[in-house]
Amino acid sequence: MQRSVDFSRWYQDIVLQAELADYSPVKGCMVIRPEGYAIWEKMQQHLNVRIRAAGAKNAYFPLFIPESFLQKEAEHVEGFAPECAVVTEAGGKHLEEKLIVRPTSETIINSMMAKWIQSYRDLPFAINQWANVVRWEMRTRLFLRTTEFLWQEGHTCHATADDARAMTLRMLFSYRDFAEEVLAMPVIVGQKTDSERFAGADKTYCIEAMMQDGKALQAGTSHDLGQHFSQAFGTMFLDRDGQKKHVFQTSWGVSTRLIGGLIMTHADDQGMVLPPKVAAEPIVIVPILGKVGNERVLEACQQVAAQLGSFGIEVRIDADETKQAGWKFAEAELHGVPLRIDIGARDLDRGSVTLVRRDTREKLQMELSQVVSESRRLLGVMQADMLACARARLETLTFAGAPETFAQHIEQGFVRGAWCGAVACEASLKEQLKATIRCLPIDDAGNVKYVDGACVHCGTQSTGKSVEAIFARSY
Amino acid sequence: MQRSVDFSRWYQDIVLQAELADYSPVKGCMVIRPEGYAIWEKMQQHLNVRIRAAGAKNAYFPLFIPESFLQKEAEHVEGFAPECAVVTEAGGKHLEEKLIVRPTSETIINSMMAKWIQSYRDLPFAINQWANVVRWEMRTRLFLRTTEFLWQEGHTCHATADDARAMTLRMLFSYRDFAEEVLAMPVIVGQKTDSERFAGADKTYCIEAMMQDGKALQAGTSHDLGQHFSQAFGTMFLDRDGQKKHVFQTSWGVSTRLIGGLIMTHADDQGMVLPPKVAAEPIVIVPILGKVGNERVLEACQQVAAQLGSFGIEVRIDADETKQAGWKFAEAELHGVPLRIDIGARDLDRGSVTLVRRDTREKLQMELSQVVSESRRLLGVMQADMLACARARLETLTFAGAPETFAQHIEQGFVRGAWCGAVACEASLKEQLKATIRCLPIDDAGNVKYVDGACVHCGTQSTGKSVEAIFARSY
Known part of the structure; x- marks a missing residue:
């Protein structure tokens, strides 16, 4: 993918x-x-x-x-x-x-x-x-x-x-x-x-x-x-x-x-990525099962799940013994589970476990005693980071409109600029560039913004009669 | 009504x-x-x-x-x-x-x-x-x-x-x-x-x-x-x-x-009666407003509502000043709000308030300090009482079937008795008495009960081939 x-x-x-x-x-x-x-x-x-x-x-x-x-x-x-x-x-x-x-x-x-x-x-x-x-x-x-x-x-x-x-x-x-x-x-x-x-x-x-x-x-x-x-x-x-x-x-x-x-x-090339607030199960715990010590591992998983549950966080323990851990990791990634906690016998011996963020795929080692508080904190961080990441993209790919760069920028993202207001201009935009005016941005009072300058699509000059618009191709 | x-x-x-x-x-x-x-x-x-x-x-x-x-x-x-x-x-x-x-x-x-x-x-x-x-x-x-x-x-x-x-x-x-x-x-x-x-x-x-x-x-x-x-x-x-x-x-x-x-x-002649578990707002508080002391009354109402809210109970305070208390009582009855709490200035002076159960329309006086715990208890009691009341009716109006009383009992409630199993008998039941076989009661294992005796509708005798049925008119 x-x-x-x-x-x-x-x-x-x-x-x-x-x-x-x-x-x-x-x-x-x-x-x-x-x-x-x-x-x-x-x-x-x-x-x-x-x-x-x-x-x-x-x-x-x-x-x-x-x-x-x-x-x-x-x-x-x-x-x-x-x-x-x-x-x-x-x-x-x-x-x-x-x-x-x-x-x-x-x-x-x-x-x-x-x-x-x-x-x-x-x-x-x-x-x-x-x-x-x-x-x-x-x-x-x-x-x-x-x-x-x-x-x-x-x-x-x-x-x-x-x-x-x-x-x-x-x-x-x-x-x-x-x-x-x-x-x-x-x-x-x-x-x-x-x-x-x-x-x-x-x-x-x-x-x-x-x-x-x-x-x-x-x-x-x-x-x-x-x-x-x-x-x-x-x-x-x-x-x-x-x-x-x-x-x-x-x-x-x-x-x-x-x-x-x-x-x-x-979503990314590995699959879905869910913001924590819309994930039915924001956390999956994968017990790393081996030849010995599985009971201890499962018990630790259940303890962590129960503690997270007491904060109202739905957690799934993927304890299916017929599947390998690697398969479970891929599944969790594909389905976009925000946070994964891996707990194995060796981790318990060392007193540290691994958390994996789905959004950045970053792995974090931490003490078992920190897992609950860190998981809760990370869900909040991920929610904010995902918005920040998407906002950065929106800003990077929104171009200030100008007639000479318009056709090029419309291939890449949004163009923000003056629109003459003519129905014919809007129609030709669709026909020639397969783009539309997505909206005329408004302020908090609901007012559109009148601007000077040439229409970024048709080039018509106007003084204070053009309106600021967002041009783009769309779904 | x-x-x-x-x-x-x-x-x-x-x-x-x-x-x-x-x-x-x-x-x-x-x-x-x-x-x-x-x-x-x-x-x-x-x-x-x-x-x-x-x-x-x-x-x-x-x-x-x-x-x-x-x-x-x-x-x-x-x-x-x-x-x-x-x-x-x-x-x-x-x-x-x-x-x-x-x-x-x-x-x-x-x-x-x-x-x-x-x-x-x-x-x-x-x-x-x-x-x-x-x-x-x-x-x-x-x-x-x-x-x-x-x-x-x-x-x-x-x-x-x-x-x-x-x-x-x-x-x-x-x-x-x-x-x-x-x-x-x-x-x-x-x-x-x-x-x-x-x-x-x-x-x-x-x-x-x-x-x-x-x-x-x-x-x-x-x-x-x-x-x-x-x-x-x-x-x-x-x-x-x-x-x-x-x-x-x-x-x-x-x-x-x-x-x-x-x-x-x-429901009854006064309107809807909601079991507490399906009421979006199981409790309404009616402040009894007068010429003086209204601030105190509303404050007391809000305190009670807040305390009930902390137990997850949705409470509405009907503080509309354009309506009389009597009108509010009738509205609460019509809409079936399970429990009503009336709080007035005089009640506060006396240190007691009135609770009214919708199911029995019973009025209960109690100290303000008891209102929250009593309300919670009463919601549970009402839920159980309403079931008991409906169950008593079901039992009273379910008659043991016999051919000679069948037509009379089917006018009043359910008849439980032997059915011969014939399609023609079932059809004539519908035609003659506008009744149907509602079901053949089952035990916990899902088995119907074979019974001896005459079919309560057509009178056909059988030994162990008839089945117990519930006969009734229906919606």
């Missing part, structure tokens, strides 16, 4: 060999295997904390959306209709109205919110759903592009446009925090251009991560929906002033494609 | 007024609201522990099943085809092969297991999926009968028929334990008759609970699948003897209908 030779093949090999996912016999659909699903469950735990903190509660809405619902918001149906899977028969009969397998749930959720929300006292209203969604794809890329994927979608209603905008940004920055603190995946936050906007949104914001090959991965989106859906579905509230008004809405989501992002950010 | 007047209407009122679920605009589909979904999340936590303990890991398989897969097992397709929702168009095109929205996943999972399992070393193989499934229904009953519902489905493979049978029973008894210990819902474990067997199973086992109106609710099933699916999909392993053999399989599941069971087991 060599990243440098064939990145795309390397990625697929990691996914299949580390048993994170597999191709299914259903076109475009994947199977998420236990190793991959465990990562998703860890992500869910961390995200649920953030979602609850934002005031949203989990709920569940129907998988099927009547075709007429999708059609109520003109841009929305135009954007999603080409990707829809459609149920036309059920219970042995032809359906009078076709049912769309949800590609996203703004419409069906609005039909309920219109009923539940009456007054300003019901606002803000925030709900989140963990669900499967379907967007038809012919070319499958495990985790990154599949017909069916798992995600969470949050939906909120507010009394004012300002409140909706604040919520949109709150969740966007919450996603950034999650990506960086939990996934150790640094991201750029920004606004999408109109052509990349969610179908039915006023504005779409995103977090964009850089993969090891310099390409971008959209890792999460947050939409300021304005009143598009509340007008289409009559989602209204009686305001303090006695007037009935349409609510302002947001929606936001991240999906199982984050697992693909995790792989392309951290 | 009066159970005694109209049980069915009472049930619907509880679901809607306690905001557990709502009707959706999609025929047959429900919306699970946050209050209901929180119960499901609690159930998931408890079930995941049991599923992991049985050696199964969570994974995720495609929503869509090619029509040809369903057809590979003859009984399976016959059983499920009439309930299927079918995707015939996708991505703007007519599909060459129809896709079935999964009604259950034996077929798609077998197509993967056939690839993953090679040798006896790969066995037992156990996997579990949390997912939505679709079985077309025209008449909706919230939680109990809906086109789409949420469930977990476990799927295992074994080298021998004995191993598969042992696993089938292990999960069945694990479900019984879960229903009784967590949901406080006593169940009868038994085997389904052939006519009620899962389409494609050798044997289906179930747990059956009794609702407050004396009707039965099937609360979970565990299937011994034999080699039906492994033969259809070629799921084989190389055994120790060098022979390739088809694996023996099991599957087992429980669904969101358990929430309906919970309501019909415990």
Whole structure:
């Protein structure tokens, strides 16, 4: 598995060999295997904390959306209709109205919110759903592009446009925090251009991560929906002033494609590398078994595991006697277990054991009595180091844009520079260089940055009308 | 809301007024609201522990099943085809092969297991999926009968028929334990008759609970699948003897209908009653606010909440100043919060506060210093009392069967008695009395009980060929 030779093949090999996912016999659909699903469950735990903190509660809405619902918001149906899977028969009969397998749930959720929300006292209203969604794809890329994927979608209603905008940004920055603190995946936050906007949104914001090959991965989106859906579905509230008004809405989501992002950010030629916070078992202990003293060794392993367990750290002891230690080391590397502890009889005699960090593959000798405290410390260090390492790459491979170097830099990573704002320029970027504007970076208040100078792609000069953009090829 | 007047209407009122679920605009589909979904999340936590303990890991398989897969097992397709929702168009095109929205996943999972399992070393193989499934229904009953519902489905493979049978029973008894210990819902474990067997199973086992109106609710099933699916999909392993053999399989599941069971087991005329173990917030503290001393009261509430929190008990303080205490009491009752603690200025002066149990509606006065330890103790007592109360009802309303009293007793509850085993008798039972054989009770080894005497329904005499059965009307 060599990243440098064939990145795309390397990625697929990691996914299949580390048993994170597999191709299914259903076109475009994947199977998420236990190793991959465990990562998703860890992500869910961390995200649920953030979602609850934002005031949203989990709920569940129907998988099927009547075709007429999708059609109520003109841009929305135009954007999603080409990707829809459609149920036309059920219970042995032809359906009078076709049912769309949800590609996203703004419409069906609005039909309920219109009923539940009456007054300003019901606002803000925030709900989140963990669900499967379907967007038809012919070319499958495990985790990154599949017909069916798992995600969470949050939906909120507010009394004012300002409140909706604040919520949109709150969740966007919450996603950034999650990506960086939990996934150790640094991201750029920004606004999408109109052509990349969610179908039915006023504005779409995103977090964009850089993969090891310099390409971008959209890792999460947050939409300021304005009143598009509340007008289409009559989602209204009686305001303090006695007037009935349409609510302002947001929606936001991240999906199982984050697992693909995790792989392309951290994995190496030996296999997966998991940040400690998303590893179901952050530590594996390998007892080095020999002809004598195995009982002592296993007992020491169990003691260390029990002590780590008392700190809430899940530890697996790989005591399978039919396998050699070398095979176990390779397995732990392939599956990306953050920290490995090797304990053998000779180590116990010498009073020292070996720790191996997965991220740097560094070996550390230490006294047995230090193993627990050092392991706990190292998990924290690795989490921080992995973020720092990925951030350094993001910085190194983000180039200041200039028309003369643009084509060259876009082959290597991100280009940050002025964009004229013309739709034609954006279209030619795609056609000529297979690149897109990933986002228009925003500050903490959510504002894009207007800049002087020539558009880095088309060279158009402008004064203060160009906007700073991130250009890149993407997944 | 009066159970005694109209049980069915009472049930619907509880679901809607306690905001557990709502009707959706999609025929047959429900919306699970946050209050209901929180119960499901609690159930998931408890079930995941049991599923992991049985050696199964969570994974995720495609929503869509090619029509040809369903057809590979003859009984399976016959059983499920009439309930299927079918995707015939996708991505703007007519599909060459129809896709079935999964009604259950034996077929798609077998197509993967056939690839993953090679040798006896790969066995037992156990996997579990949390997912939505679709079985077309025209008449909706919230939680109990809906086109789409949420469930977990476990799927295992074994080298021998004995191993598969042992696993089938292990999960069945694990479900019984879960229903009784967590949901406080006593169940009868038994085997389904052939006519009620899962389409494609050798044997289906179930747990059956009794609702407050004396009707039965099937609360979970565990299937011994034999080699039906492994033969259809070629799921084989190389055994120790060098022979390739088809694996023996099991599957087992429980669904969101358990929430309906919970309501019909415990709720009363005042609303929902939650067993402490499935309550997201087992305790609500209501500060009794007056003209003076409110600061002191709120401080005392926060102290109690903090102390309970340190024991891992989630507590909500209902400090909303725009609502009267009486309104808050009614809300807590409606939503079934197990324990309520009222703290007012006068209570603090007297040094005593009031605890109110939701199950018995009993009020208990105690010193402030005792509140935390008493609350913890009471949650345990309530969990046990609720089970005991439901068990007493199950026992009282289970009648010893006799032909002369059968029709009368089937109106009131369960009848336990001899069944001749004839398919025609079972059919006439349904037609004449709208009742079914819920199960043939089994012992710990999984064996049904052969009995002497006349069939309680048709009166046929037999010696040792009749089997003990539970007869009832059901949901």
